[in-house]
Amino acid sequence: MRQRVLVLYLSTSALDSPVVGWARYDGTGRTSPTTGDSDEPPYESGVEALRDGWRLIQAAQLIPPCPGDEYDVSFLKHEFFFEQIVDVRAER
Template identity: 35%
Template sequence: MHLTTPDLDSQVVAWAMFDPSVSEADVQMQSGDEDEPPYASVLDAMRDDWNVLQTPRLPENPTDFQTGHLLYEYVLQKFD
């Protein structure tokens, strides 16, 4: 999940799902498959027993660039 700020309760702006149990014949989540994130925030996912890893913040792009990476990335993992 990518958030608008480093606050765990801030809005999700992007997300991706990967399920290692999905067979090669089945398709993983693709960009644009869902309109709504699975959780409104990382904090909501934590309340649903997801483990969270905050990835290091990458340096911001120079001011002459308009595009770049999303700054606030969190990896969620759940053990059943």
């Protein structure tokens, strides 16, 4: 068994909001993924990932911006971590 990890950055803190960035890690080390390494997101929303069997393991903290920082673009705030446990014997 091994773990796959999916990181989705959503447009808001709601799981049904659109995906704006993503990264996938297959747990093998054979790939070198980077955020947004394809043209299309793997899912349209976090809810769609849940429907496909991904388990939510961490949701973004809701931290209000300081006055004057409402439009700061230094990082993507709404980060969600998902996992899947896959049987490596089934992949052979």
